[in-house]
Amino acid sequence: MDYGRSERPAGARVLPTALKVLVAGGFGAGKTTLVGAVSESRPLRTEEVLTETGIGVDDLSGVERKSTTTVAMDFGRITISDDLVLYVFGTPGQDRFWFLWDELAVGALGAVVLADTRRLADCFPSIDYFEGRGTPFVVAVNCFEGARRFGLDEVRTALDLDPEVPLLLCDARQRESSRNVLITLLEHAMKTRNSRRRAVGGR
Amino acid sequence: MAADGDPADEQWVDDHAGPVVRPYAVTRGRARPVAGSFDLISLVTATRTNAVEEAGLGPEHVAIVALTQRMQSVAEVAARLDLPVGTVRVLLGDLVARDLVRVQEPREPAGVNDESIYEAVINGLRAL
Numbered sequence: 001m002d003y004g005r006s007e008r009p010a011g012a013r014v015l016p017t018a019l020k021v022l023v024a025g026g027f028g029a030g031k032t033t034l035v036g037a038v039s040e041s042r043p044l045r046t047e048e049v050l051t052e053t054g055i056g057v058d059d060l061s062g063v064e065r066k067s068t069t070t071v072a073m074d075f076g077r078i079t080i081s082d083d084l085v086l087y088v089f090g091t092p093g094q095d096r097f098w099f100l101w102d103e104l105a106v107g108a109l110g111a112v113v114l115a116d117t118r119r120l121a122d123c124f125p126s127i128d129y130f131e132g133r134g135t136p137f138v139v140a141v142n143c144f145e146g147a148r149r150f151g152l153d154e155v156r157t158a159l160d161l162d163p164e165v166p167l168l169l170c171d172a173r174q175r176e177s178s179r180n181v182l183i184t185l186l187e188h189a190m191k192t193r194n195s196r197r198r199a200v201g202g203r
Numbered sequence: 204m205a206a207d208g209d210p211a212d213e214q215w216v217d218d219h220a221g222p223v224v225r226p227y228a229v230t231r232g233r234a235r236p237v238a239g240s241f242d243l244i245s246l247v248t249a250t251r252t253n254a255v256e257e258a259g260l261g262p263e264h265v266a267i268v269a270l271t272q273r274m275q276s277v278a279e280v281a282a283r284l285d286l287p288v289g290t291v292r293v294l295l296g297d298l299v300a301r302d303l304v305r306v307q308e309p310r311e312p313a314g315v316n317d318e319s320i321y322e323a324v325i326n327g328l329r330a331l
Contacts, residue, residue: 016274016307017320019324020243020244038331046287047281047287048288075282077279078328078331080323080327084323085274109321183328186321190321194318
């Protein structure tokens with residue numbers, strides 16, 4: 001029998017695969033700007049309406065009198081091929097929505113933490129979160145106009161980053177710069193995955 | 204929480220519900236889909252060119268079938284129809300139950316641990 005080069009029956013398609021990466025950082029660090037810079041169209045926005053029953057054990061101080069609340073997430077799409085799509089999700093900025101981060105982080109290949117050198121401390125919670133979860137991440141310092149340029153070594157020390165976590169400068173408004181951040185993340189995520197595999201393999 | 208089914212049971216709403224009335228009205232008060240879990244990046248593709256003739260569907264159901272002629276994620280469907288994700292999940296459950304859309308759940312993280320996928324994404328990004 002000769003079915004030609006492919007084992008697949010005629011007309012059968014490769015199952016499409018959707019992947020996601022997250023973009024986190026403090027309020028105003030440029031998350032939505034970066035999402036928009038790499039996406040094939042303008043960033044989209046989804047909203048989750050949370051009801052009392054949907055709220056977990058997380059700290060919701062400040063909203064306890066409301067029975068519902070709405071959290072918006074901006075995201076974009078990059079179609080890699082007919083059967084491979086990468087989604088880039090900006091994480092909801094409010095720290096009290098950690099439980100939504102949990103939903104987003106499940107299955108994510110990795111995360112970009114955007115840092116603004118004028119407010120470096122704003123990205124500490126994101127770094128802590130991804131460290132705690134074991135999600136591979138990179139830190140991208142968004143170079144705002146007017147912000148003093150710090151050396152990357154200074155930033156690394158100030159953030160107390162592990163030496164293997166990539167740290168790079170970017171301009172979230174620029175497509176190429178933002179794309180390079182994602183490439184750095186994917187390379188780091190692949191490396192992390194490989195070294196964890198070896199560790200599991202006992203070598 | 205009041206579950207699926209009985210359309211006569213409209214007493215799910217309380218005084219604080221406010222702006223959530225419309226999304227929940229779209230689902231006739233149901234908070235959970237009849238089938239499926241629907242991750243934000245589950246991919247939805249319509250199985251028919253339209254669902255206008257189908258009895259018992261609302262305009263939002265019909266809109267989803269029209270929108271997913273091209274494969275879309277659950278998040279995209281929600282964003283493009285300007286509906287909360289939870290509402291879209293319920294509507295998608297109805298459509299799956301009627302075989303009007305096909306949903307491809309994302310691979311398990313273990314399945315993503317395939318180096319060729321990372322390489323494909325990296326190459327795709329470089330080509331942008």
